[in-house]
Amino acid sequence: MPTSTELLQGTLDLLILQTLATGPMHGWGVAQRIQQVSKDVLQIGQGSLYPALHRLEYKGWIRADWGNSENNRRAKFYSLTRTGKKRLETELEDWDRLSAAVALVLGRIPEASS
């Protein structure tokens, strides 16, 4: 069982936006996808996932539509809006700057470690 990693403040929003960039998805899907892609390192509890989804929706970065799931059950699908896409770009840039800066401080040169 991989240890759950504390998510950096605000990182969850970025993860959700990035995940939704691949296409519309329901809440369960988003959680599963993040877990898969991160090779089970990142497990998003519903206690933070749904409030985050709702927050992003109220901010207008993602949109929710009711549709049918794979097993033909009514589900709420989230997708990126245009402002959401723009937001994702700036968040990614910020993230790159931040992680590079953190790596420098920790004394690891990104090229060497990647």
Place this chain on the structure above:
Amino acid sequence: MISEWFSRFRFFLRRDILTRRRTSELDDELQFHVEQSTAVKMAQGMTLEEARRSALIEFGGVEQARERCQEQEPGWWIDALIQDVRYGLRGFRRSKAFAVSAVLTLALAIGATTAVFSVVDRILFRALPYTDAGQLVSVGITVASQPEEFMTGRFYLDWQANHKPFAEIAAQGDTPHPCDLVENNPAELQCVTFQAGMLPMLGVSPALGRNFLPEEDEPHGPPVVMISYALWQGHYGGDRQIIGRQINIDENLARVVCVLPQGFQFPTLEAADIVKPMALDPALQNKVNGGFGDTMLTFARLKPGVSLAEAQAEMQPVSDPEMAWLPERMRNLTRLSIRSLRAREIGDARRMAWILLGAVAAVLLIACANVGGLMVARGAARQRELAVRAALGASRWRLARQGLTEALLLALAGAAAGLALAEGLLRVFVAMAPAGVPFLGKAHLDLRIAAFTVLLSLACGVVFGLTTALHRPDGLMATVRSTLSRKHVRLRRGLVMAQIAASVVLLAGAALLLRSFQRIEEQRLGFATHSLMTAQIALPEFRYNTDAKWMEFHLQVEQAMRGVPGVTAVAFTDSVPPGGWQAKLRYSDLIVKGRPPTPPGFGGWIAWRLVTPGYFQALDIPVIRGRGFTDKDSTGNVPLVVLSRLAAARLFPGEDPTGKYSVRGPGGTWFTVSGVADDAKNGGLTSDEEPEIYFLRRDVADDWKDRRSVLVIRSALPEATMAGFLQGVVHNLDPTVPVEMEPMTETVNRLADRPRFETALLGFFALMGLAMAAVGIYGILAYLTSQRTQEIGVRMALGATRSNILGLIARDGLRMVSAGGAVGLAAALGLAHVLRALLYQTSAYDTLAFLAVPVVLCVAAGAAILLPAQAGMRVQPASALRNE
């Protein structure tokens, strides 16, 4: 910003429908999550039961997730607030006694504090309406009989030349005096004179026009005047063409050069309509007024950084040589005085203002303690409810928020009622206040202080409310009843004792003032006020324009009134005791025949009155030696005087002057002393009698040169009847002359306005404080008794009598009362000296007053203790035990 609010508003309107839909959608969404999770677990081989259970465990609190999702919604707090408010209101409806007493307490505190502060704010805190007003001072000399500083021309010339510590110095020619505006639309106005430097020194610029030019402020300069804003608006309709117009003041034409700004505050606070240039003539100042020069009032602006003490030290060398000019006897009585203009304007209203403010602060503290006690009690009573809510998942923040909302609701209701009360109280103050409380006309409700008191009482409620709300509610409290509230009880006991102590301090102050007021009311005035009336006859001077006509009319009125049945005595005098205006002369103005004259100067003062023969009989002042005046004296040609006992003792110590001596007044006439009358109160109600000299007003036109005449009538008939008679008499002589009559008891009553005002106010606050403290005692004892119902039942079942139970409850109350009372009495004894200046012939440690306080406290506290104790006595043991 606006659009955001608009969208919030729209959202708010559709809130109900939206909320319901959103809630069901959210449920669907979360449900879907759990189903997916269950499906995955089943695919891994779990049974449906197992999979669902594990999925739900993994999911955690569904309720919490829902709440947190809802909190993401913008404006979610509006819903929460409405919910809290509804819940709070429902709670208040259930415990009406709590809500009503909390709101009432808050209203009283907010109302009283706001009203008092609105009155004293200008007196104590607000800067005077001049530029950099803190630098302005009133300068001059004081003598024993004239504690307000004044200046005379002789000294002023030196001061003007050597005003080292002052950046500017300027004079006002004495206080405002009546003058006439002569034109088609005539008016009687108040006139005053300023030096040209006055407005620039005060830092006041005209609303219209310009200040006096230097050449206009010189003797025989071009005649110009400034007019007040009120006169400009009222009389001239705000016409801007007024500048440059000639107006006629007392038959002298003068050009208007300036309109003073609106609300311009004259440095003596006595408003005038017309300001003329003072035009000080230096050549005359060593000659007029016995070499002293014109009297005036001087004001100055301190140089930056110069303190009052430094200014005093710098001016002393300038003033000392001047003082040397005075006769030695006067020198000791005369002082140089420099004090802030503020101190002069406020005068002794300052002390009263501080005392009022202190009293109302004590009331506010008592009220806060009361609200605090109520909140603690409510918190304790709700422990079970809070524990249940906490067990059902309400967070501590949620419970605290609920408490906060309730405190806010109470404060809002209290504030609304309090502001209405403050408005009413302020009107009562203004109506009741004695003359001479500065700025009272300008007092209006101060919303800043209202906000401050609301916040303060809110803080009390919140602090005490939250201490109980935040007190960790645990499961135990849902079942256990009284044991855990011991801490609350201790807190409430402390609050109640503090309330009692504060109200004892107020009571002591009120009792002292009451004693002093009683002394004022009961003192011997030296004349009988009952059955005595005074009347003013407003005789038009332009028709009765000679002394003879004036005298003729008055003598006819006197003669006619004497004939009215029921009238014992009638007289005319120029003034009446015990207060109000009266003429005064200096001892040095009186010369006793055959004795060397007193050296000229300020000296002591002696009051004098110009009276017709019936005066002593009318006022019922006994003539103790010699005789008073008779009608025969009026027509005779020997001028006579009667001395008061004090005056006789001063002028002729150890001798009976009757018939032996003559005195010469400033007029040059010799008067023979015909008798000595007993002393009558003549310097106001709260100061000692002044020596007095009565001159006979004969039936000689010359004696009526001074037009001041007051009719005094002694009659057992009611005032209304007498006023009718007098009106008839005057009407017979001249139908156009109005008459005004007042019983002497009312005149004297008005003089006691100030001590009455102080006593009434402090008494009101003391009773208010006492009532709140009594409510506090009652509250905690009633609460404890209800908590102890079961215990009382057990005690009674075991054989306790009703009086045992009474003692049990009363002992607790009496302990609080005696502890709080003792602290309060000690504090009151420590603070009593503050009141000393307000007390008349009453010690600040008056025994009776300090004995009365515990008695009053015990009566009020006794009632507050007895009610719950009785409830305790009525407990039926059987039903009390069955209840649990």
